[in-house]
Amino acid sequence: MQNSSIPFLETAQHLAEAAAPLLRHYFRTPIVVEEKSDLTPVTLADRAVEQAMRHIIQQTHPDHGILGEEMGIQQIEADYLWVLDPIDGTKSFITGKPLFGTLIALLYQGQPILGLLEQPILRERWLGGLGIPTTFNQQRIQVRSCTHLSAATLYTTSPHMFNPDEFQKFETVRKQIKLPLYGCDCYAYGLLAMGLVDLVIEAGLAPYDYCALVPIVEQAGGIMTDWQGRPLGLHSQGQVIAAGDRHLHQQVLELLA
């Protein structure tokens, strides 16, 4: 098992530095929004950013695999796989809401070992990995303690992201939460890692939506699993819980079971 992601830190930062100026360039400019086969939106900006990041990986680590939201997979069999979401929160991006992010993950044999979340408009970067305690703009951050749902703050991107069965389970949790809030994609996990939010519960996610967030949350002292409590990896089913406190995580697991 790979126990350090430090050798790949520089590449991850290089990818973020390639993505950020492109996103600042396209943000709030008139841009054609296409619909993908799953009816989610995609823009020229998504594709330009993914292309720039893929180019860097191909130059730096030609033996590594790449899975990107927009341009598919190459060398899936490689031990090291970069999992990229050029714009997590394209709906935020196209409506001018600066809470989208570029997500960059490195997986070793299917498990996330390094994660980076870049918010280019606010010029914010979260970074964490095996051997790398989570930082926010280079400052060490940590989750906060919160042992009861009745005291917890929960973020979810949208109540419409669940299927009917998932929604029923989600509502069981949500009704016990002190402060249920909506609408910030990957950014919510960053706030959780900073100790400003206690829970994020989502579903229907793809590996490029969550892989980068796992090391960020866990190296800040939190826990991030699927709805059955299993570690998240390349082959998870898209149901995600992130919690700052293990007690809270346990309570949520019991309610979602």
Added chain:
Amino acid sequence: MQNSSIPFLETAQHLAEAAAPLLRHYFRTPIVVEEKSDLTPVTLADRAVEQAMRHIIQQTHPDHGILGEEMGIQQIEADYLWVLDPIDGTKSFITGKPLFGTLIALLYQGQPILGLLEQPILRERWLGGLGIPTTFNQQRIQVRSCTHLSAATLYTTSPHMFNPDEFQKFETVRKQIKLPLYGCDCYAYGLLAMGLVDLVIEAGLAPYDYCALVPIVEQAGGIMTDWQGRPLGLHSQGQVIAAGDRHLHQQVLELLA
């Protein structure tokens, strides 16, 4: 009827400039969150900002009235009434999400004639009023055209802001919308005025939540009314529609009736 808000522009900007550094100071710092009688949160930051703004108004326009979210009303009978929300989106503020705003409105005989929305972390300012076309950071902005719900983007802070009857009506509209999104308080109206969003539908709002937004939306070419299509003022009931396009506004009114 007062037909220009220009004489009061300088005061509004002065208020925003007093609020912004205080909010930057308190943002993401450990801060005690109290619960008000309506169970909404309030912090030292809300009170400090309102106090600073009230002090300026009392010095500059001692004959004007003031209605603030945290410290109540004074001189309600005055022709000119400043309506202040030191932090619209306190839940965003306390979770570290930089989409809250300071809202500053000037009303003349109960009708909003000047509005300012300040987002201090992003250093963004929306400003509009009678005789003052809406600007974003001093650049003229305008709403966009969108004539059908099936092509529209809608923002709403939370699906839990509606009472059961309102929620049923809201859902009738929401299900016809192309892109229904959640979670940004006053910021959504700013995005609408910039032509990035087509609709905002909310309920349960107080005058300090919407008065500043009316001139911003309308002087950018949009329309903002209650759910019956009436102009919004001090005595409206808290049900709000903002639309960039009058055709869309009309369709929403028919569905909410």
